[in-house]
Amino acid sequence: MGFYPQPNDWTCGPFALKHALVTLGRLCDEDQIASIAHPHWWSGTDEVRLAKAAREFDCDLPAIRRRDPDLARGALVRYLRDRIPVLLCVDDWGHWITVVNHESNRFVVLDSNHDPVLNVVEWPRLRNRWCYLDWEYDEDNPPALYDLHPVRPRFRVPVTAQFSVQRAQFLRRPENESLALHWDEYLEDLLEICAPPSSRFLGSMTMGEFLRRHQELLMSRVTYWHGDVERDQVARLLRNFRFVAETYGLVIPASATRRALTDMAMLVAFWVASAAGIGDLYGSQNARSRCRRRRRRARSRW
Incomplete structure (x- = not known):
């Protein structure tokens, strides 16, 4: 359910809506959305069916049209400033993308036709892809259309990316x-461990501060008990957790620090067992040899 390219030519709509929902902290996958929007292998997904799918996830997907590129850009920027992701139908209304942020003349775009999915696009390039010339309306002088579809949540959004x-x-x-x-x-795991920033939390800390205090403990104990995983591998995993937490502004309340440390230790241990494997423990055929090896290792530490 992360950021990866679409597997075919007609599911860009569900992917674009999924990316918008993830930005709003709402987890779903493209298959859930496709089961509602019913993308067709020939025609893909139109805005009506995407709006229906958005409503299933407590969001509205209005259609807004501008005919002037500067006015279209202004409308897009206003929604992004309010932290509302916007779906655009680009490439002559043949493909859906999600715009999630802008800085100066650059826009952060999630495009499931590209690998990597995240892209940074200059305004002229985005404008050219966004513009649709309506030749059916006027063959001699077709009007330029810029349609945007903000994903407006009906729920209170505690965190946004x-x-x-x-x-x-x-x-x-x-x-x-x-x-x-x-x-x-x-x-998903961080939403269980952390919380949105709030004035109700006294002494809350960021994931960066939390790891500054506890990363060495997590790395040293996990690498010691497993034995076959490197410290830099664990450090990279913890860095990933920090990056995602800071992207959403998640914090750890002071009252939940001990539980957060326990949760992080368990997640890291699960990851190590999954990535590097683990043999039989306690009561298995290899228990005796393992105990001898562990005792020798323990004595060598002291």
Whole structure:
């Protein structure tokens, strides 16, 4: 359910809506949306069926039309400033993309036709893709149309993703492909551990501050008990958690620090067991040899 290219030519609509919902902190996958919007292999998904799917996830998807590119840009920017992702139908109304942020003359775009999915696009390029010339209306002088579809949540949005240009460029790096691919998994776990920033929380800390205090403990204990995983592998995993948490502005309340440390230790241990494997423990055929090896290792520490 992360950021990865669409597998065919006709599911860009469900992918675009999924990307918008993830930006709003609402987790779903493109198959759920497709089961409602029913994209067709020939015609894809139109705005009516996407709006129907959006309503199933407590969002409205109005259609707004501008004929002047500057007015269209202004409308788009206003929604983005309010942290509302916007769906655009581009490439002569043949493809859906999601715009999630802008900085100066650059826009952060989620485009499931590209790999990586996150892109930073200059305004002239986005404008040219967005513009639709309505030749059916006037063959001699077709009007230019700019349609935008903001994803307006009906629910209170506790967290929204802030995909700055810098963050989008970071996720585009080849070494961060796994983070982008499993973005929803990181977010789902962090929403259980962390909380949205609130004045009700006294002494809350960011994930960066939390890891500054506890990362060494997490890395040293997990690498010690497993034995076959490197510290930099665990450090990269924790860095990914921090990146996602800071993208959504999530914090850890002071009263939940101990539980958060326990949760993070369990998640890291699960990841290590999944990534590097683990043999039989306690009561298995290898229990005796494992106990001897663990005792020798423990004595060597002291």
